[in-house]
Amino acid sequence: MTKFHADLAACPVPRYTSYPTAADFTPAVGADAQRQALVAVAPDTPASLYLHVPYCRDICWYCGCNTGAIGREQRLGTYRDALLAEIASVGAMMRGRVGAVHFGGGSPNVLPASDLYAIADALRTAFRIADDAEWAMEIDPRTIGAAQADTLAAIGIGRVSIGAQTFAPQVQRAINRVQPFGMVADAVHALHASGIGKINLDLMYGLPHQSCGDIVSSIAAALTLAPSRVAMFGYAHLPAMLARQRMIDGAALPDAEERFLQSELAHRLFTAAGYRAIGFDHFALADDSLARAEATGRLFRNFQGFTDDPARTVIGLGASAISQFDGVIVQNEKHVGRYRDSVCGRRLAGVRGVTRDADDRLRGAIIERILCDGHADVAALCRDAAADPARLSPAMATLESLEARAIVDRRGWALHVRSDSRPYRRLVAAAFDTRRPTMPALQSVAI
Ligand code: SF4
Numbered sequence: 001m002t003k004f005h006a007d008l009a010a011c012p013v014p015r016y017t018s019y020p021t022a023a024d025f026t027p028a029v030g031a032d033a034q035r036q037a038l039v040a041v042a043p044d045t046p047a048s049l050y051l052h053v054p055y056c057r058d059i060c061w062y063c064g065c066n067t068g069a070i071g072r073e074q075r076l077g078t079y080r081d082a083l084l085a086e087i088a089s090v091g092a093m094m095r096g097r098v099g100a101v102h103f104g105g106g107s108p109n110v111l112p113a114s115d116l117y118a119i120a121d122a123l124r125t126a127f128r129i130a131d132d133a134e135w136a137m138e139i140d141p142r143t144i145g146a147a148q149a150d151t152l153a154a155i156g157i158g159r160v161s162i163g164a165q166t167f168a169p170q171v172q173r174a175i176n177r178v179q180p181f182g183m184v185a186d187a188v189h190a191l192h193a194s195g196i197g198k199i200n201l202d203l204m205y206g207l208p209h210q211s212c213g214d215i216v217s218s219i220a221a222a223l224t225l226a227p228s229r230v231a232m233f234g235y236a237h238l239p240a241m242l243a244r245q246r247m248i249d250g251a252a253l254p255d256a257e258e259r260f261l262q263s264e265l266a267h268r269l270f271t272a273a274g275y276r277a278i279g280f281d282h283f284a285l286a287d288d289s290l291a292r293a294e295a296t297g298r299l300f301r302n303f304q305g306f307t308d309d310p311a312r313t314v315i316g317l318g319a320s321a322i323s324q325f326d327g328v329i330v331q332n333e334k335h336v337g338r339y340r341d342s343v344c345g346r347r348l349a350g351v352r353g354v355t356r357d358a359d360d361r362l363r364g365a366i367i368e369r370i371l372c373d374g375h376a377d378v379a380a381l382c383r384d385a386a387a388d389p390a391r392l393s394p395a396m397a398t399l400e401s402l403e404a405r406a407i408v409d410r411r412g413w414a415l416h417v418r419s420d421s422r423p424y425r426r427l428v429a430a431a432f433d434t435r436r437p438t439m440p441a442l443q444s445v446a447i
Contacts (some may be wrong), residue, residue: 204232
């Protein structure tokens with residue numbers, strides 16, 4: 001049983017889906033850096049594609065994604081055209097070998113079948129995509145039926161992430177996402193019938209009016225769907241930054257200790273059901289590739305969270321999509337109109353980002369190992385980076401207080417987060433972050 005530390009659980013800390021994090025992006029790094037990085041990708045460099053669709057049928061009030069309600073249907077067509085233009089431009093510059101394609105959003109399945117076929121064809125034409133590449137998509141289960149499931153299978157989607165979040169009706173109402181369990185089950189059955197057997201379910205704790213009893217019943221329902229992976233995210237209430245979250249009654253949110261108990265409960269229920277704990281908020285069945293990666297020290301972290309995708313180069317396509325290269329991270333324009341103007345004018349859409357020097361890469365590697373494995377051999381990582389470990393002495397020293405609380409052990413240059421302290425991994429990783437943002441209202445809490 002993990003011990004509850006009220007001050008640590010409520011501590012604002014980045015999720016570290018990259019290092020440096022998005023909080024360090026500035027307009028000084030944009031399209032020029034993006035172009036230089038794209039053309040510098042050597043042939044056969046492993047790369048992944050991430051394609052963002054910033055539209056949904058309805059907007060959930062908890063959502064932190066860059067998305068908006070579709071409104072007029074013709075917006076989808078103009079957005080598809082912009083994507084096709086960007087795919088052609090970027091594909092002409094980037095020579096890497098693509099091993100994974102991920103559609104995220106928003107809800108990519110708001111696109112009609114003809115658009116999905118056009119986009120998939122354009123990706124295959126513009127990029128060198130491996131025959132065995134995994135194609136994955138985040139979907140809204142409220143709109144998927146047999147015909148759309150067939151379309152997804154036909155364009156090559158083999159894995160689907162379904163936003164379920166909770167099955168408790170009063171919680172669903174409080175977050176403006178009403179989807180009875182039967183609706184999600186029908187979506188899963190339709191996907192299975194179409195041959196898409198790899199199902200990820202996203203669930204959440206810390207939602208308004210959510211109790212531990214709701215966690216138990218939602219997980220029991222989720223398990224009947226036998227997902228191969230589950231992500232159990234803590235709701236990050238950041239109304240100062242996300243206007244739509246102001247619709248959520250802050251007084252109805254569980255307090256820090258209740259959030260902690262919900263997170264612990266989820267961990268207990270999924271591991272008892274045979275799922276392997278992955279990182280600090282994912283679970284996977286033993287035969288899933290994520291579980292195999294975790295078991296063999298081949299787990300990674302990128303903008304989609306924990307992944308078995310080893311590619312260090314990620315090409316982001318679409319409004320707000322982020323591209324990651326060894327030396328730079330660049331985010332596309334978030335505003336759809338301005339994004340469209342750029343890419344339809346044959347210009348790259350990168351508008352903000354951050355360069356990564358050798359020190360950033362070393363710290364990023366240490367942070368990644370702590371989050372993924374719960375331990376890091378700092379001396380070995382320094383050796384790989386031809387760096388003097390002495391520069392990390394201050395970071396190692398700051399772990400003393402967490403060691404005193406029996407959260408982490410230090411042995412020389414090696415550190416190990418105790419197995420019963422898994423939820424505190426982000427805090428341990430933060431010791432190596434020299435750029436940590438100082439705006440608590442803009443960061444999620446540790447648990
Ligand atoms: S469907 Fe998903 S992306 Fe769209 S608003 Fe809801 S949580 Fe956000």
